[in-house]
Amino acid sequence: MNRQVWLACILLACAAVALGQVDAEALANSQQDDESWLMYGRNYSAWRYSPLDEIDTGNVGRIAPAWIFQTGVSGKFQTTPLVRDGVMYVTGPSNHAWALDLMTGRELWHYSEPVPDDLPLCCGQPNRGFAILGNRLFKVNMQATLVALDAATGDVVWEVESADYRKGYSNTVAPLVVNGMVVVGIAGAEFGTRDFIDAYDAETGERRWRFRTVPGPGEPGNETWGGDSWKRGGASTWITGSYDPELNLIYWGTGNPGPDLDGAPRPGDNLYSDSMLALDADTGELRWYFQFTPHDVHDWDAVADPVLIDVEIDGQPRKALVHANRNGHFYALDRASGEFLFARAYTEVNWADGMTSAGRPILIPGRTPTDEGTLTCPGMGGGHNWHATSYSPQTGLYYFNSGDGCQIYHGATQDFVEGEYYLGSAMENVTGDPREGSILAVDPGTGDQRWRFALVSPPSSGMLSTGGGLLFAGTQEGYFVALDATDGKPLWRLQTGGPVRAPAITYRFEGRQYVTTAAGSAVIAFALPR
Amino acid sequence: MRWWVLTLLVSLAVAAAGQELERSPFHGDETSIGVGKATFRLRCSACHGIHAEGGKGPPLNRGDFAAGNRDVDIYRVIARGVPGTEMPAYGSRSTEENIWRIVAFLRTFEPVGEERVDGDAERGEAIFWGAGGCGGCHKVGRRGGSYGPDLTRIGRSRSVDHLREALLDPNEDLPAGYFMVKVVTRDGRTISGIGSGIDDFSAQLRDASGKLHSFLREDVESIEREFTSAMPTGYGESLSDQQQRDLLAYMQGLRGEESR
Numbered sequence: 001m002n003r004q005v006w007l008a009c010i011l012l013a014c015a016a017v018a019l020g021q022v023d024a025e026a027l028a029n030s031q032q033d034d035e036s037w038l039m040y041g042r043n044y045s046a047w048r049y050s051p052l053d054e055i056d057t058g059n060v061g062r063i064a065p066a067w068i069f070q071t072g073v074s075g076k077f078q079t080t081p082l083v084r085d086g087v088m089y090v091t092g093p094s095n096h097a098w099a100l101d102l103m104t105g106r107e108l109w110h111y112s113e114p115v116p117d118d119l120p121l122c123c124g125q126p127n128r129g130f131a132i133l134g135n136r137l138f139k140v141n142m143q144a145t146l147v148a149l150d151a152a153t154g155d156v157v158w159e160v161e162s163a164d165y166r167k168g169y170s171n172t173v174a175p176l177v178v179n180g181m182v183v184v185g186i187a188g189a190e191f192g193t194r195d196f197i198d199a200y201d202a203e204t205g206e207r208r209w210r211f212r213t214v215p216g217p218g219e220p221g222n223e224t225w226g227g228d229s230w231k232r233g234g235a236s237t238w239i240t241g242s243y244d245p246e247l248n249l250i251y252w253g254t255g256n257p258g259p260d261l262d263g264a265p266r267p268g269d270n271l272y273s274d275s276m277l278a279l280d281a282d283t284g285e286l287r288w289y290f291q292f293t294p295h296d297v298h299d300w301d302a303v304a305d306p307v308l309i310d311v312e313i314d315g316q317p318r319k320a321l322v323h324a325n326r327n328g329h330f331y332a333l334d335r336a337s338g339e340f341l342f343a344r345a346y347t348e349v350n351w352a353d354g355m356t357s358a359g360r361p362i363l364i365p366g367r368t369p370t371d372e373g374t375l376t377c378p379g380m381g382g383g384h385n386w387h388a389t390s391y392s393p394q395t396g397l398y399y400f401n402s403g404d405g406c407q408i409y410h411g412a413t414q415d416f417v418e419g420e421y422y423l424g425s426a427m428e429n430v431t432g433d434p435r436e437g438s439i440l441a442v443d444p445g446t447g448d449q450r451w452r453f454a455l456v457s458p459p460s461s462g463m464l465s466t467g468g469g470l471l472f473a474g475t476q477e478g479y480f481v482a483l484d485a486t487d488g489k490p491l492w493r494l495q496t497g498g499p500v501r502a503p504a505i506t507y508r509f510e511g512r513q514y515v516t517t518a519a520g521s522a523v524i525a526f527a528l529p530r
Numbered sequence: 531m532r533w534w535v536l537t538l539l540v541s542l543a544v545a546a547a548g549q550e551l552e553r554s555p556f557h558g559d560e561t562s563i564g565v566g567k568a569t570f571r572l573r574c575s576a577c578h579g580i581h582a583e584g585g586k587g588p589p590l591n592r593g594d595f596a597a598g599n600r601d602v603d604i605y606r607v608i609a610r611g612v613p614g615t616e617m618p619a620y621g622s623r624s625t626e627e628n629i630w631r632i633v634a635f636l637r638t639f640e641p642v643g644e645e646r647v648d649g650d651a652e653r654g655e656a657i658f659w660g661a662g663g664c665g666g667c668h669k670v671g672r673r674g675g676s677y678g679p680d681l682t683r684i685g686r687s688r689s690v691d692h693l694r695e696a697l698l699d700p701n702e703d704l705p706a707g708y709f710m711v712k713v714v715t716r717d718g719r720t721i722s723g724i725g726s727g728i729d730d731f732s733a734q735l736r737d738a739s740g741k742l743h744s745f746l747r748e749d750v751e752s753i754e755r756e757f758t759s760a761m762p763t764g765y766g767e768s769l770s771d772q773q774q775r776d777l778l779a780y781m782q783g784l785r786g787e788e789s790r
Binding site: 410415420421423424432455479481 | 562564576580727728729755
C-alpha cells in the first residue's frame with residue numbers, strides 16, 4: 001500500500017471518529033464504552049451489564065426523571081434503545097422509530113412505515129431495537145423487511161425483503177452486526193412458515209448467507225420431520241443472538257415447530273426447532289446445535305438470550321453459554337462444542353423428570369395436549385420467555401425473570417392454510433391459578449437460585465445490571481424498579497403509568513449517568529439530581 | 531377442492547361483496563373449519579370456553595345467538611364487538627376470511643336452541659331485591675349496590691350454567707377484577723375488600739361499605755390476594771330449588787333493557 005493510500009485511510013478513519021461513526025472495533029469494545037449503548041445485549045456476550053457506578057445502592061433512591069419523550073404511538077414498546085454521541089435511537093411498535101437528543105429528549109427525526117393491513121400476526125406489532133454500524137442504523141419492519149437508515153437523518157439507505165409477509169412471515173427482532181454483516185432472524189411459526197437466520201451486507205443490503213432452521217430434503221436433520229412436515233416446520237428466530245469473536249461463532253435460539261401444539265403431523269425430533277444454534281459468522285454454516293425440547297408440543301421457544309460467560313463448572317473453567325429456557329430449565333452449554341454441561345429447573349415443572357447425561361429431557365407421560373386438555377407446567381409463555389437477561393461480573397450472578405404457573409393445553413388436528421394460524425389448538429388458564437411471576441438471581445456455574453423477587457403478574461420487562469450494584473427491571477403494572485443486585489431487596493421504584501415492557505439501558509452523558517427505559521408509550525431517562 | 535383454490539374464490543367473493551355476504555363461504559369446508567376452530571380457541575375460548583360451551587361469555591355451541599342467528603349476524607358481532615360488554619371488536623385484528631372461518635366453525639354445532647330456565651322471572655325479581663339480598667351488592671340499571679358486578683346485561687353475557695355456578699359456588703370462577711385483598715396492618719387490624727388493584731408494591735381495595743383503602747406494602751404487615759368471592763356462599767341451602775330457578779330466570783332476562 002503506498003503512502004497516499006495509507007494517508008487516505010487515516011483521514012477516513014479520523015473522519016469516521018469525528019462523525020461519531022461506529023466501526024467494528026467500537027462494537028467489539030462496547031463493554032468498555034460507558035458513554036454508548038451500541039447493540040441489543042450491550043456487548044457481543046449479551047451481558048446487559050454496565051460498569052457505571054455513579055448511581056449505586058446508596059443513592060438510587062434519589063434518582064428522578066430527567067426527561068420524558070411521549071411517542072404518541074400505542075402498542076408494545078419492547079425496544080432496547082441505542083446511544084451514541086449525544087443521540088438516542090429508539091424503535092417503537094408498528095414500524096416507528098425516533099432519534100432523540102440525549103440532553104433534552106427532544107425528537108431529532110421520526111421514521112415510520114405503514115404496516116400492511118393483510119399482515120398475519122400472532123402477537124402484536126412490537127420491535128426490539130436497532131443495530132448500528134458506521135453512520136447507519138438497521139431495523140426490521142413488521143412486513144419481514146430489513147431497512148438501513150442514515151443515522152443523521154433517518155432517511156432510508158436501502159431496504160430488502162427477507163420473506164413474503166403474506167405467507168405469515170413477520171419480523172420484530174433487533175439485528176446484530178457482525179463482521180460487516182447485519183444478522184437477523186424471522187418470525188412466523190404460528191402460521192406454518194419455514195424459518196431462517198439471514199446475514200446481509202451492511203453496505204449494500206445484499207444477502208450474504210441464509211441458514212434454514214428447518215432443513216430441507218438431503219440436509220442433515222430433515223429426517224427428523226415425518227413426511228413433508230418440514231415445509232411448515234416453523235422454528236422462528238425472533239430474538240437476537242450473541243457472538244464470540246474468538247470462535248467466530250454466532251449463537252441464535254430457535255422457536256417452536258409448527259403446528260405448535262399438535263405433534264402428530266410432524267413425527268420426530270423436529271430439528272432445529274427449540275434449539276441453540278452455533279453458526280460460522282462468515283458463512284452461516286452450522287457448527288453445532290443443542291435441542292432443548294425435542295418434538296415440542298407446548299410452544300416452548302428457545303428464544304431466551306444466549307449469554308456467554310466464562311465460569312467454573314464442576315471445578316473446571318468453562319467457556320459457557322447460559323440460557324434460561326421457556327421449558328422451565330436453566331441450561332449451561334460449552335459454547336465451543338455445544339456439549340451439555342447441566343440443567344436445573346427454575347420454576348414448577350411437571351413434564352420432565354430431569355435430563356439424560358446428554359441433556360435430553362426425561363419425559364413424564366401424560367403431558368401431551370389433548371382435546372379435553374392437559375395440565376402442564378410451565379404454561380405456554382414459560383418459564384422465562386424472551387425478555388432480556390443480565391449477567392453481572394460484579395456479583396457473578398445471572399438475572400432473568402420467570403412466569404410461574406401452569407396452563408391447560410388443548411390439542412387438535414387442523415389442516416394447513418397458507419397465511420392462517422397453524423397452531424394445533426390453544427391453551428387455557430387454570431381456574432384459581434393467578435399466573436404470577438418472579439425475578440431470579442442464579443449462580444450461572446450451578447443453577448442455584450440466590451434470591452427471588454416475587455411478582456404478582458407474569459413478567460413483562462428485561463434486566464439491566466450495573467457497577468453500582470443495582471438491577472433495574474419493570475413490571476406489567478407500570479413500576480420501574482431498582483433492586484439490590486446482591487440480595488434482591490427493592491431500593492427504588494417509580495409508577496410510570498404504563499406497562500414496562502422494555503429492558504433498561506444506561507450510559508454516561510456529559511459526566512452524568514442516566515438510566516433509560518420505555519414505559520407505556522413513553523421513553524423516560526432517569527438520573528441523580530444535579 | 532384444494533384449499534388455495536377455495537381461498538382464492540372466497541377472497542374474490544369477499545372482496546366483491548365486502549360484508550354483504552349473508553352466509554359464510556366456508557360452510558362445510560373441513561380445512562377452513564379447522565382453521566376457524568384454531569382461531570376460535572386462540573382468540574375466543576378464554577371467555578366462550580374451549581369447546582364453545584360458554585363461560586364468562588355466552589355459550590356458542592347451541593346454535594342460538596343473542597344478536598341473531600344468521601351467519602352475517604354472527605360475523606358482525608365478531609367484527610364489531612358488543613358495546614357495553616366484554617366482547618371486543620375483532621374486525622381490525624383479523625381478516626374477513628378468517629372471521630367467516632370462525633362462523634363456519636360455530637355452524638358445525640347442532641342447533642339446540644337457548645336453554646330456558648324452568649322458573650318464574652317475576653318471582654325471581656322479588657327474591658333478587660328481597661329475600662336473596664342480591665340487590666344490596668349488585669346493580670341492575672340504576673338500582674342496587676355497586677360492591678359486586680353490575681348485572682344489568684348479565685343475561686346477554688353469561689350462560690345459564692355459568693349463572694347457576696356463580697350463584698351456588700361463587701368462588702369457582704371469579705369475574706375479572708373481583709378478587710379479594712386482605713391487609714393486616716402493623717397494629718394488627720385486618721381490612722378486607724374487593725381489590726381495585728394490586729401490584730408488587732401496593733394494593734387498593736373497597737370494603738363492604740364501599741370505602742376505598744390504599745396501602746403500600748412497606749407500611750403494613752402483609753397484603754394478600756385471595757381468589758375467593760365476596761359473595762356469600764350457601765344460596766344452595768337458603769334458597770329452594772324453585773327459588774333458585776326463579777332467580778336464574780330473572781337474571782337470564784336481564785339483557786340491558788329498561789330495568790324494572
